[in-house]
Amino acid sequence: MTCSFEQAMATFQPTLPLVVGYSGGADSTALLLACAQKWPGQVSAVHVHHGLQAAADDFETHCRQVCAALNVPLTVQKVQAQPLPGQSPEDAARRHRYKAFEALALMNQGQPAMLSIALAHHADDQIETLLLALSRGAGLPGLSAMPATWTRAGISYHRPLLRVSGAELRRWLAGQGAAFVTDPSNVDERYTRNRIRARVLPALEACFPQFRDTFARSAAHAAQAQALLLEVAAEDLAQVGVPPRIKALQLMSRPRLANVLRHWLLSCHQATPTAAQLDELMHQISACRTRGHAMHLKVGTGFCERRGPELHWYNP
Structure with a gap:
């Protein structure tokens, strides 16, 4: 009030x-x-x-x-x-x-x-x-x-x-x-x-x-929900590893996958993907089923790529 x-x-x-x-x-x-x-x-x-x-x-x-x-x-x-x-x-x-x-x-x-x-x-x-x-x-x-x-x-x-x-x-x-x-x-x-x-x-x-x-009450509700999502993201990131293992990411629901990817990118690399970049990244993770599947796409100010079983981000 x-x-x-x-x-x-x-x-x-x-x-x-x-x-x-x-x-x-x-x-x-x-x-x-x-x-x-x-x-x-x-x-x-x-x-x-x-x-x-x-x-x-x-x-x-x-x-x-x-x-x-x-x-x-x-x-x-x-x-x-x-x-x-x-x-x-x-x-x-x-x-x-x-x-x-x-x-x-x-x-x-x-x-x-x-x-x-x-x-x-x-x-x-x-x-x-x-x-x-x-x-x-x-x-x-x-x-x-x-x-x-x-x-x-x-x-x-x-x-x-x-x-x-x-x-x-x-x-x-x-x-x-x-x-x-x-x-x-x-x-x-x-x-x-x-x-x-x-x-x-x-x-x-x-x-x-x-x-x-x-309006302030709605913002407070959003802040509380975001705090809960951060707790879940931290727990999920501990499970999938840093850098995250692609097979572990593939076991997640789409909302949970989006949540942990945003948390990993921001907390570890200070990178923030656009909605389109995050959507394409999740699509590539889902499609990465074979050993020869390459992954290299723009995310934030850098790039995400597959290195063996893991997903990496780098800023060239």
Whole structure:
């Protein structure tokens, strides 16, 4: 269920000290102010300078001024987040942000606790993520949307505001009288997420006033189902081996085979097959009944091939 900003912050109990991801925008400003008020002297901030627009230097200057006024230490991580061919600007910026956070974690090595980072994604961001996943025909991992907490690369991440609407967050921030910057790209409707924010969310609000709660509940169901599938995949991978034995794979039902192949490719090789690639891979596994049957097909950024009785993946 959605809740007030104050309720969300009251239940947020991360390991301290805490780092807040701070862009200078309204959402991260509210989170930084609330955390600095709740844990004075225990909060720092990290600002990722993406280098994507002329205003980026002004954003950095603003963040430095705010943090100085709050007596909050600030680290600025500069990246060049230009998208690769075929990559969306949002995805490129997101990937570079997490690389910057991981660089900060390396600087934090030797500290007694894992680095804790809080991010200011809220309930509207969660719905936008779910709708984007639906528009792309995503499976359970995509439909699970954004987790409230997770650990990766030595960092414990937190999203304490996922049950707070954007309007509620701005209500609290207005009461603080705090200044924030507005990224002009956030209202550029060439980006799908911005079109969802500007057009779809107001329509959903009019038709289904409780959509934030019901959509979030569906995402939670998807996340629970995905967690179960991961448990089954891990058990199945232990049975078929790494690299997997083709004959063992052939004994599996098609849904279970798809599940274990996705898990093997992602957990062992950080490879994600398209739906068409996975379908063809399963077809080839089923057809591989003779000693001379060769297998070599594109999967993710590399290739799957048969080597004797086993299935291998490699990136040339």
